[in-house]
Amino acid sequence: MIASRTVIRPPRRIPWLALVALAYAVAQLALVVPHLGLGWDETVYLSQADPHRPAAYFSAPRSRGISLLAAPVLAITDSTTVLRIVLALLSAAALYAAYRIWRPLLGRGRTALAALLFAGLWTTLLYGPQAMPNLWVALSAVAAVGWFLRAAHPHAGRRALLGTGAMVAAATCFRFSDGGWLALPLLAACAIVPARRRPAPALAVAGGFAVGGAEWIAEAYARWGGVGARLHVSSATEGGMGAHWAGGMAWRSLNGPLLCRPCRVPLTHPELTLWWLALPVLALIACVLAWRSRRDAVILLPIACAATLSVPYLLLVDYSAPRFLLPVYALLSLPLAALAAHSARAIRPPRARALAAGLAAALLALHLSAQYEILDRDTAAARATAARYRTTAHDLRRLGLTPPCLVSGEHAPPIGYDAGCASANVGGNNRDTTAHALLRRAAREPAAALARTRSGPPHYARAWTPHRLPGTGLTAYVRKGAPPAAPPPPAHRAAR
Secondary structure (H helix, E strand, O other): OOOOOOOOOOOOOOOHHHHHHHHHHHHHHHHOHHHOOOOHHHHHHHHOOOOOOOOOOOOOOOOOHHHHHHHHHHHHOOOHHHHHHHHHHHHHHHHHHHHHOOHHHHOHHHHHHHHHHHHOOHHHHHHOOOOOOHHHHHHHHHHHHHHHHHHOOOOOOHHHHHHHHHHHHHHHHHOHHHHHHHHHHHHHHHHHOHHHOOHHHHHHHHHHHHHHHHHHHHHHHHHHOOHHHHHHHHHHHOOOOOOOOOHHHHHHOOOOOOOEOOOOOOOOOHHHHHHHHHHHHHHHHHHHHHHHHOOHHHHHHHHHHHHHHHHHHHHHOOOEOHHHHHHHHHHHHHHHHHHHHHHHHHOOOHHHHHHHHHHHHHHHHHHHHHHHHHHHHHHHHHHHHHHHHHHHHHHHHHOOOOOOOEEEEOOHHHHHHHHOOEEEOOOOOOOOOOHHHHHHHHOOOOEEEEEEOOOOOOHHHOOOEEEEEOOOOEEEEEOOOOOOOOOOOOHHHHOO
16 A cells, blocks of 8 residues: 655745735725826926926926836826826835835734835825825835845845845935935944945945936036035025924824925824824834844834934925825834834733734724825815816816917916916926016917916016906916917817
């Protein structure tokens, strides 16, 4: 007789991180993509790569990474829905890839929990399918710090160094200033930590920053006369970079509005902001435990990078937006997941551990449900704003503004983008022309100046014909005697 052999296979591990990324994609596609039009900043970024619309004024603080990311989609279609779907899928894939780098450092369960903590925030869900840079800086920062830590391993090879440089370059390409704040603690670690005093990691970080910032620096010389001049203009655009405590504004605007400038809003639903107030306390506890367990680098470095990335948004600007701190939340999710795992191990009795796990799961469920409530409200607000932009653009086309045309004044960039017109401003943070130059251009093509109905026309448009735009709160002042609008395209072309 031949004895039968039973092959015992190890149980398959549940791919928790992949499931988190999949849930993140599904949540975006179900809750955000169908309901969201284009916002102000999105139209500025997209217009730089959209072959069908004039480029809006690109102010000094901005970087072109998100325009490059959206360019392949815009080259194929001008559908906002398609763009949203592509960005939602890309952001979910990037979430998986960025946190996957941390699996050898934290373990499977902690890495998946960290990804869930970050992906469950309403800001992370709302900005996943949007053409905005903050989320992409956040995921690039998570990947950069992970590769940097893995590069310290004796057998890491070139892959970790290349990953470090590539991810620092990506973060810098999406936002030049954020790339600098990310690079600082990484370079400091190369100088301070004995195990990292090697030229290769420092060169990877510095080289990544140089490659990612090359376009920004070249544009600084081409448009502003140098990096120093561009930084000076950037400061003026931001309202004057300096010693400003913006922590209170960040807290008050945590649940919206999407842009708090000027930030005089009252705090809404303070009970939903307790997690934000607990973040620094939990991060400090994680630092203490990491120091005791001698896993300080894996915990302290993401906290240090989160701290430096928060500096400009908490200490240097006098306004706030919930999206600004996305890189901070992404990095802090890693030590917080490690802290949760350490706390679970510290509970010895099985019943007590089960009770603690149930309580933690209930708190997490409450947190995620609260984030959904905020997401629903702020998505509705963003949808209403985008609808007003589209309504105004439709009214301008009805008044004869068809490309080539010019829109100036209140909300000119997003409304001009929707109308297919160029946009310009003679004042404010986005000033890009003078009244004299604007009038000369208005003599060659149809032009409209937008202003709040109660405020009256801009000084250069006092002789232009006013047209109230119902439902928008705006009045369009159209230049008298503007050239006739171009005839509409043939029916068969318009249908395409």
